[in-house]
Amino acid sequence: MGAALPVLYSFRRCPYAIRARLALAVSGQPVELREVVLRDKPLALIDASPKATVPVLVLSEGAVLDESLDIMLWALRRNDPLGWLTPGLESPESMLALIALFDQQFKPQLDRYKYPGRYPAPTQNPRDAGVGYLEQLESRLAAHSCLFGHRASLADMAIAPFVRQFAQTDRTWFDARPWPGLSAWLAAFEDSALYAQVMQKFVPWVPGALPTRF
16 A cells, blocks of 8 residues: 555635646646635644645645645655756746745735725725736746746746736736736646646545545
8 A cells, every 4th residue: 555645735716726736736746635615624724734724735744834835846846847946047046036026025916906805995006016016027928938938937837826816807907908928928827738737626625535636
């Protein structure tokens, strides 16, 4: 009997969980996937990570990774067949800095844009605040098809789920922006076989259910 697989607590539409699944899938790292209903989080998730946000990866030896970027790096450092950790242009440090910019500065504006009722009235329209970050991506994508060259890197896959969520908030508005590079990049991501693979639907996990291999 083989060793138990790492367990991934996930939620299909969460952009953090999407990017974790992207890295796990491309690395060929199998996991036991446990789809979570966010309004009814299982105790096993809370026990593994008291902050109880997805994704959470419980490794076979018991260690817990509860940050999506840490899960991506863990998977890719084990196997990185497409070279996501080695960008074609610039340095890995520059790539991680761009991811940090979007995680720390763009994502809060995205949340305020998508869920305005959850936040106090902003001093700046959050959609307008997000535009500046998207224009940085457009500037990069005017020169090549991906953020760090002509092939996808960790930055593309870590950032694209958030850009997609921003775009989907008002797709008519987004599609009318003068961002040909960004629009083509997002379309290529959404149309990819890898994206289709990680967006499969799974029934919510309950204790005692048969394992779902992902």
